[in-house]
Amino acid sequence: TQLLEQSPQFLSIQEGENLTVYCNSSSVFSSLQWYRQEPGEGPVLLVTVVTGGEVKKLKRLTFQFGDARKDSSLHITAAQTGDTGLYLCAGANAGKSTFGDGTTLTVKP
Amino acid sequence: NAGVTQTPKFQVLKTGQSMTLQCAQDMNHNSMYWYRQDPGMGLRLIYYSASEGTTDKGEVPNGYNVSRLNKREFSLRLESAAPSQTSVYFCASRTGQPQHFGDGTRLSIL
Numbered sequence A: 001t002q003l004l005e006q007s008p009q010f011l012s013i014q015e016g017e018n019l020t021v022y023c024n025s026s027s028v029f030s031s032l033q034w035y036r037q038e039p040g041e042g043p044v045l046l047v048t049v050v051t052g053g054e055v056k057k058l059k060r061l062t063f064q065f066g067d068a069r070k071d072s073s074l075h076i077t078a079a080q081t082g083d084t085g086l087y088l089c090a091g092a093n094a095g096k097s098t099f100g101d102g103t104t105l106t107v108k109p
Numbered sequence B: 001n002a003g004v005t006q007t008p009k010f011q012v013l014k015t016g017q018s019m020t021l022q023c024a025q026d027m028n029h030n031s032m033y034w035y036r037q038d039p040g041m042g043l044r045l046i047y048y049s050a051s052e053g054t055t056d057k058g059e060v061p062n063g064y065n066v067s068r069l070n071k072r073e074f075s076l077r078l079e080s081a082a083p084s085q086t087s088v089y090f091c092a093s094r095t096g097q098p099q100h101f102g103d104g105t106r107l108s109i110l
Helices: none
Strands: A005-009 A012-013 A019-025 A033-039 A043-050 A056-058 A061-065 A070-077 A085-093 A096-099 A103-108 B004-007 B010-013 B019-025 B031-037 B043-049 B065-068 B074-078 B089-093 B105-109
Touching: A005 A056, A019 A085, A019 A103, A033 A061, A043 A056, A043 A061, A056 B089, A061 B105, A070 A085, A096 B043, B004 B089, B019 B031, B019 B089, B043 B065, B043 B074, B074 B089
Parallel strands: A012 A103, B010 B105
Antiparallel strands: A005 A019, A019 A070, A033 A043, A033 A085, A056 A061, A061 A070, A085 A096, A085 A103, B004 B019, B019 B074, B031 B043, B031 B089, B065 B074, B089 B105
C-alpha cells in the first residue's frame, strides 16, 4: 500500500503571510498532482509534476517535486483569503492515485 | 460542458437498505473511479475501471460493487448499507492526467 503523508493537517494564517505544505512518501510515483477542494465540491486540479526536481509556478503558488519523486511541496506567497480551502496531494502509479489526507488552509483577513 | 455528473447529490438510508450511486462522464474518458472521503481524510479509492468492460478493487472495496455499464457510466452499489459507509462519495474520470471529479454524493446511513 502506497501512503502519502501531508503536513500540516491544519493551517491558519493572516492574509499576506507565506506558507508551505508538504507531501511525503516512501514510494516513488510516476507523477504527482495537487488539488484544491472547496466545501460541497469535488477536487480541482492545480498542477501535475512529473520529473524529479521539477518546479512549477502558478501565479503565487510554487510546486516542487522531489528529486527521487517521493515527495512534493506547495508554497504560497502572500496568501489571500481566496486561497482558503482544502489542499490535497495525490501520487499516481499504474493508472491509480493515492491521496494524502489534505491540508485545511484558512487565510484570515 | 457537464463533465462528470453524479446522482443523487444527497441520500439518507437506513441500515440494511441497498442503494446505487450513478456516475456519468461526457469527456470520452477511458478510466473511471469511485472514491470515498471521510472528515479529516483524503480520498480513498473504492473501485476503478481502467477501460470499458474492466473493473478492479481499490483500497477499500468491502461492502461495495461496481458496474461499468458503458464507456460513459460507472455505478457504485451498496447491497446492505452500514453506518460505517456514511461518507461523501466522489466519481472521477480520466484519460491520461488529470482526473476530473464530480461534485460528490453525500450519503448518510442511520
